[in-house]
Amino acid sequence: MREGPDIARIASLVGDPARANMLNALMGGTALTASELAHEAGVSLPTASSHLGKLMEGGLLTVASQGRHRYYGLAGPQVAGMIEAITGVAEAVGPKRVRPGPRDGAMRVARVCYDHLAGEQAVAMLDRLVDKNVLVRDEQEIRLGPSAASHFAAIGIDVYTKPRRPVCRACLDWSVRRSHLAGTLGAAILDKILAEKWARREKDSRAVIFSPPGKQAFERVFLS
Amino acid sequence: MREGPDIARIASLVGDPARANMLNALMGGTALTASELAHEAGVSLPTASSHLGKLMEGGLLTVASQGRHRYYGLAGPQVAGMIEAITGVAEAVGPKRVRPGPRDGAMRVARVCYDHLAGEQAVAMLDRLVDKNVLVRDEQEIRLGPSAASHFAAIGIDVYTKPRRPVCRACLDWSVRRSHLAGTLGAAILDKILAEKWARREKDSRAVIFSPPGKQAFERVFLS
DNA sequence: CGCATAGTTCGTTCCTCATCGAAGCATTCT
DNA sequence: AGAATGCTTCGATGAGGAACGAACTATGCG
Incomplete structure (x- = not known):
């Protein structure tokens, strides 16, 4: 009967399938319109609107009006x-290993996790960066190694303009069950991958598809 | 309409007030009986039993039968x-700053967070350990400093028998909004505090109450 | 100005699920 | 054995809330 912060309220917002699908879609990091989210969740527009209202009221979402969108x-x-934490538990307790369909396959290889890259490629990249001592891993944590500044400067990423968020953070990958790189550095790397057109976002999905030359370039820079 | 792990299923388990209260109570780290949890959640025994069944089926709980308990x-x-992640969001979005009652006060000072210490005391302790360079903090992450082994050995804690869990982890404190020390080291320190009888667990609460001499001892060892 | 598109609000329907009392097992105490 | 305690199962009740169609508001286009 004790009362801390109202955890049930927040959890129940995520606990509805339609809302969970919406939140999941938004984990792609890009903002989406109400119609897109309705389609994403598989519900009608009015229903979606109602859900979005609740998520807004709960403080989980922000909205930006642009014209009629x-x-x-x-x-x-x-x-x-x-969301990631809940996803991790859901993945751990639910051995629902049923169908790793084609889209799921692409998701396993590389996908967007809010603002950084996740999946096998991302895990491999972090492993390699740690091997090369560019990053240093202490158990579950990651910090910059001595050569980090020069290494990332060479590819046009500045690791020393530090905003409020941590530069590197470990983020547990729900498909590989090992850590990949999050934080501002992780976000900057994803930006670069997309800016260089090494890969494109799969439409309506978190999947990230590398082009053959893009994959080569990525591997040369991060996996060599 | 995409399907990853069933996040809604897990979230909805936490999303019921009665179940949320139970989980909250179990964040104290000690296992509780069905009756205790029923009282904790403010529901009848049959209702609690039903909830516990669902939490079990969802894989969030384990149970150990001992006699008729x-x-x-x-x-x-x-x-x-x-749970901590959800609590953090709930705390952040819910400016329900209403009544910091007496028990709440004790909770802010020191409480148990699953298996380690949280609250103002815990945050102060981590700050001091970082000041003394026993631990090193990189942004949000924490690792052992050079003097860590000898420092903790002197008070009977071995930081080098590493199990699967990380030795130190940062855990965001929902009351102070800054990190305290989790991981096996955090757990070992809480064990010591209770073993030395510097503090006792408040009955039916996560609060940890230091005795006056216990507080002195704690401050001598960890805050000096 | 109309017409089309994007979203929200309203009212209704329907179903899930939380709740409790009573009864049923299991374990321990005397 | 009988009684008491701890917990689960069953059945009935009731309320919250998810869903959609229809109507309404707002923005953009011709």
Whole structure:
């Protein structure tokens, strides 16, 4: 009967399948319109609107009106982290290993996790960066190694303009069950991958598809 | 309409107030009986039993039968981490700053967070350990400093018998909004505090109450 | 100005699920 | 053995809330 913060309220917001699908879709990091989210969740527009209202009221979402469109996005990294934590538990307890369909396959290889890269490619990249001593891993944590600044500067990423978020953070990959790189550095790397057109976002999915030359370039820079 | 792991299923388990209260109570780290959890959640025994069945089926709880008692506990650190993540969001979005009652006050000072110490005391302790360079903090992450082994050996804690869990982890404190020390080291320190009888667990609460001499001893060892 | 598109609000229907009392097992105490 | 305690199962009740169609508001296009 004790009362801390109202955890049930937040959890029940995520606990509805339609809302969970919406939040999952927004884990892609890009804001989406109400119609897109309705389609994503498989419900009618009015229903979606109602759900979005509740998520807004619960503080999990932000909205930006542009003309007649309303773009909904996750309220912040803390919310994204919560979703990831829940996803991790769901993955761990639910051995629902049923169908690793084609789209699922692409998701396993590389996908967007809020603002950084996840999947096998991302895990391999982190492993390699640790091997090369560019990053240093202490158990579950990651920090910059001595050569980090020069290494990332060479590919146009500045690791020393530090905003409020940590530069590197470990994020547990739900498909590989090992850590990949999150934080501002992880976000910067994903930005570069997309900016260089090494890979493109799969439409309506978190999957990230590398082009053959893009994959080569990525491997040369991060996996060599 | 995409399908990853069934996040809604897990979230909806936490999304019921009665179940949320039970999980919250179990964040104290000690296993509780069905009756205790029923009282904790403010529901009848049959209702509690039903909830416990669902939490078990969802894989969030483990149970140990001892005679006619059944002790329920959290299924593991991953589940505890998820609860903390949800609590963090709930705390952040819910400015329900209403009544910091007496018990709440004690909770802010020191409480148990699954298996380690949280609250103002815990945050102060981590700060001091970082100041003394016993631990090193990189942004949100924590690792052992050079003097860590000898420092903790002197007070009877071995940091080098490493189990599967990380030795030190940062855990965001929902009351202070800054990190405290989790991981096996955090757990070992809480064990010592209770073993030395510097503090006792408040009955039916996560609060940890230091005795006056215990507080002195704690401050001498960890805050000096 | 109309017409089309994007979203929200309203009212209704329907179903899930939380709840409790009573009864049923299991274990321990005397 | 009988009684008491701890917990689960069963059945009935009731409320919250998810869903959609229809109507309403707002923005953009011709």
